[in-house]
Amino acid sequence: MAKGRKDKDGDSAGERAEQPRERGGFKSSRHGDPSRAANAGAARTSAQRASAAGPKAEQKRAAEERESAAGHGPGSANKQGAPVGRPPAGKQQHTSHERSRFLQGKRIDPRPIDGTETAADLIDNSFLAYNGARLREACQLYTQKMLGDDVTVGLTLTGALTPAGLGMAALIPLVESGFVDWIISTGANLYHDTHFGLGLAMHRGNTSASDVVLREEGVVRIYDIFFDYDVLLSTDAFFRKIIQGPEFQRSMSSAEFHYLCGKYVRERERALGIGQKSLLSAAYVAGVPIYTSSPGDSSIGMNVAALALDGNRCVIDPNADVNETASIVLDAKRDGGRSGVLILGGGSPKNFMLQTEPQIQEVLGIDERGHDYFLQVTDARPDTGGLSGATPAEAVSWGKIDPDRLPDAVVCYLDSTVALPLLTAYARARHAPRPLKRLFDRREQMMDRLRAEYAAAGHEPAAAEETSATLPMHR
Numbered sequence: 001m002a003k004g005r006k007d008k009d010g011d012s013a014g015e016r017a018e019q020p021r022e023r024g025g026f027k028s029s030r031h032g033d034p035s036r037a038a039n040a041g042a043a044r045t046s047a048q049r050a051s052a053a054g055p056k057a058e059q060k061r062a063a064e065e066r067e068s069a070a071g072h073g074p075g076s077a078n079k080q081g082a083p084v085g086r087p088p089a090g091k092q093q094h095t096s097h098e099r100s101r102f103l104q105g106k107r108i109d110p111r112p113i114d115g116t117e118t119a120a121d122l123i124d125n126s127f128l129a130y131n132g133a134r135l136r137e138a139c140q141l142y143t144q145k146m147l148g149d150d151v152t153v154g155l156t157l158t159g160a161l162t163p164a165g166l167g168m169a170a171l172i173p174l175v176e177s178g179f180v181d182w183i184i185s186t187g188a189n190l191y192h193d194t195h196f197g198l199g200l201a202m203h204r205g206n207t208s209a210s211d212v213v214l215r216e217e218g219v220v221r222i223y224d225i226f227f228d229y230d231v232l233l234s235t236d237a238f239f240r241k242i243i244q245g246p247e248f249q250r251s252m253s254s255a256e257f258h259y260l261c262g263k264y265v266r267e268r269e270r271a272l273g274i275g276q277k278s279l280l281s282a283a284y285v286a287g288v289p290i291y292t293s294s295p296g297d298s299s300i301g302m303n304v305a306a307l308a309l310d311g312n313r314c315v316i317d318p319n320a321d322v323n324e325t326a327s328i329v330l331d332a333k334r335d336g337g338r339s340g341v342l343i344l345g346g347g348s349p350k351n352f353m354l355q356t357e358p359q360i361q362e363v364l365g366i367d368e369r370g371h372d373y374f375l376q377v378t379d380a381r382p383d384t385g386g387l388s389g390a391t392p393a394e395a396v397s398w399g400k401i402d403p404d405r406l407p408d409a410v411v412c413y414l415d416s417t418v419a420l421p422l423l424t425a426y427a428r429a430r431h432a433p434r435p436l437k438r439l440f441d442r443r444e445q446m447m448d449r450l451r452a453e454y455a456a457a458g459h460e461p462a463a464a465e466e467t468s469a470t471l472p473m474h475r
Contacts, residue, residue, distance in 0.1 A: 108128050108129070110125050110126050110128060111125060113126060118425075118429060119422055119425040119426065119429070120139075120425060120426045120429035120430055123135065123136050123139050123422060123426055124136065124140075131412060131413050131414050134410060134411065134412040134413065134414070135412050135414060135419055135422065135423075137410045137412075138375050138377070138410045138412045138419070138423065139422070139423055139426040139427070139430075141373065141375055141408060141410050142342065142375055142423060142426075142427060143426060143427050143430045143431045144430075145340075145373060145408060146340040146342070146373045146375065147179055147427065147431050147434060148338070149434065149435075150336060150337045150338055151332075151337070151338045151339070151340050151372070151373065152181045152182070152328065152329075152331075152332035152337065152338070152339050152340070152437065152439075153179065153180055153181050153182075153340045153341075153342060154180075154181065154182050154183070154184065154328070154329075154339070154340070154341050154342070154353055155171075155174070155180045155182070155183045155184070155341075155342045155343075155344070156183070156184045156185070156341070156342070156343045156344060156345070156349035156350050156352075156353045157171075157183065157184070157185040157186060157189045157344055157345070157349060158185075158186055158189075158344065158345030158346060158347040158348075158349055158350070158388075159189075159344070159345045159416055159417075160188065160189070160192065160222050160223075160225070161189055161344065161416060161417065161420070162189045162190070162192045162193035162196075162279060163192040163195075163202055163222050163225050163227075164225060164417055165196075165202070166416075166417065166420055166421070167189075167193045167196065167277075167278065167279040168196060168276075168277055169421060169424075170420045170421050170423075170424040171279050171282075171420075171424075172276055172279055172282040173424055173428060174424055174427070175279070175282045175283055175286050175288055176276075176282060176286060176433075177427070177428060177433040177434065178286075178433050178434030178435055178436050178437070179427055179431070179433075179434065180288060180342070181288065181437045181439055182288060182289050182290075182291075182325075182328055182439050183283065183288060183289070183290045183291070184290075184291045184292065184293055184325070184349040184352050184353050185290060185291075185292055185349060186292065186293075186294070186297070186298065186347070186348070186349060187292045187294065187295065187296075187297055187298025187299070187300050187301055188297075188298045188299070189279075190258065190261075190279070190280055190290065190292065190298070190300060191235065191298050191299045191300050192222075193278050193279045193280055194235055194238070194239075194261075194265055194278060194280060195227070195231055195235055196277040196278055197265040197266075197268060197269050197277050197278030197280065197281050198234065198235060198238055198265070198268055198272075199268075199272045199274055199277075200227070200231045200234060200235065201227065201228070201231070202225055202226075202227045202231070203225070203226045203227060204224065204225065204226070205221060205224050205225060205226035206224065207223060207224050209221070209226075214226070218230070220232065232299070235299070236299060236303055238264075238268075239261070239299075239300055239303045239304075240303050240306070240307060242260075242261065242264045243303065243304060243307055243312065243314050244307065244312060245260075247260055248260060248312075248314040249312070249313040249314060250313060250314070250315070251315040251316075251317045251320075252314075252315070252316065252317060252320070253291070253316070253317055253320035253321050253324050253443075254290070254291045254292045254295055254316050254321050255289035255290060255291050255321070255324060255440060255443070257295075257314075257316050258280060258283070258289075258290040258291075258292075259283075259284055259289070259290075259440055261280055261300075262278070262280040262281050262282075262283055262284025262285075262290075263284050265278045265280050265281040265284070266278075266281040266284055266285065269281055286436050286438070287436060287437075287438030287439065287440040287441050288436075288438075288439065288440065289324075289328075289439055289440040289443065291321050291324070291325055291352070292321075292349075293321075293348040293349050293351070293352035294348050295316040295318070297348075301316070304316065321352075322355075322359060323359075323447065323450065324443060324446075324447065325352065325353070325356050325359075326356045326359040326360050326364070326450060327443075327446040327447045327449065327450035328356070328439060328446055329356040329357065329360065329371070330360055330366065330368065330446070330449060330450055330453065331442075331445075331446040331449055331450075333368060333372075334449070338372040338373070339371045339372055339373070340371065340372060340373030340374075340375070341353050341354065341371050341373065341374055341375065341376075342375050342376075343374075343375065343376040343377070343378070344376075344377050344416045344419075344420060345377070345378060345388065345416055346376070346378050346388025347388055350376070350388065354371070357370050357371060364450075364453075364454045364457065365454070365457040365458065365459075366450075366453045366454060366457050367457075369402040369403075369404070370402035370403070371402065372402055372408065373408050373409070374408070374409035374410070375409070375410050375412075376410070376411045376412070377412045377414055377415075377416045377419040377420070377423075378411065378412075378413060378416075379413060379414070379415060
């Protein structure tokens with residue numbers, strides 16, 4: 001975050017960034033140098049701060065002098081006559097290392113929790129360290145920077161979030177508030193989201209139930225979510241019915257496909273009188289394009305494939321998805337704009353979101369620097385080498401993240417089902433709704449810009465220093 005900016009609880013917005021540190025431990029010029037130690041010991045006073053590499057006897061005496069001056073020694077009063085435990089009049093309580101650049105963060109001194117706090121207040125004032133602090137930093141980055149009027153926010157969804165009701169509870173409010181401008185989701189999240197728009201029921205269950213018994217009784221389980229097997233059959237039948245419509249009989253991007261599906265889900269919601277239950281429906285109303293990085297990897301894609309056996313001509317074009325998503329990011333970055341990514345989980349949607357920048361730079365040869373803001377909630381570790389746990393710093397090497405904006409990156413190691421409701425509550429409490437960007441309506445305009453810049457770049461990818469026209473022989 002930019003230096004000097006203060007957040008709502010007084011923290012510098014730059015505090016969340018990695019604080020400066022010396023690599024490899026103490027510098028040799030500071031550690032174990034007798035002449036430096038002697039000079040430091042001679043000049044040191046009780047007002048000077050201690051160093052772990054400094055003379056220990058002098059540091060000990062200085063600490064004792066400070067303690068004595070503060071009136072905490074034995075006896076009923078200190079030298080100035082003040083009661084024990086109270087600093088002398090006109091003197092402030094000692095704060096060691098007060099000049100260190102590493103100790104400029106706000107002091108940890110929270111007020112007791114009394115039950116009257118809002119979720120946003122609790123996050124600001126009590127989430128002070130460890131992953132609680134990362135969640136606070138995530139909420140503040142999202143609300144204070146990523147929701148700027150000139151920022152286009154892309155959201156990725158993995159994990160079974162919509163079956164747990166988080167589409168209705170958190171994602172739809174973000175869409176309706178203009179806090180999410182485009183989405184990349186697993187097909188499964190969109191399929192299970194549709195259950196709610198069709199008025200089908202999902203139930204809280206118990207993980208200790210026998211799956212053999214559940215199967216016998218026609219109950220399907222997603223961990224502790226139970227639902228009738230007929231929910232799947234009814235949702236499958238709905239998709240097969242609408243996909244046979246004339247507007248589906250062509251090749252299209254997944255955003256177009258989901259927009260058409262959202263239109264029909266919205267009509268069903270209205271017919272049932274159940275309000276806004278589906279993310280697909282809400283995105284259709286708000287003009288928020290939803291892409292999926294693997295169209296065949298869900299029950300929606302399975303039904304599209306089944307209809308193809310009967311001659312249905314609906315085809316979801318991955319080439320269109322790659323270019324359209326790149327055009328969204330390119331358009332976001334032009335004319336002084338910025339791009340922010342909010343990644344829930346990881347997986348293929350994370351890669352599909354971040355690959356937009358290598359597509360622009362490396363493949364299309366268009367000058368760009370990377371996304372400006374990176375916010376991820378994940379439980380994946382970076383040391384396994386998987387993309388889900390890859391850090392924003394690693395993404396810099398690929399051109400996915402602007403290296404100059406790396407301080408504006410937060411990774412919160414937390415379950416998305418915990419973080420997402422809190423992030424939504426915080427954003428709704430701390431930021432006014434933004435005007436809808438309606439990116440779906442601007443897809444052709446954004447693609448025209450991508451084509452124009454690609455043509456201006458000479459239709460050439462980024463030049464390589466060494467190339468060979470001869471591919472290695474394979475046996």
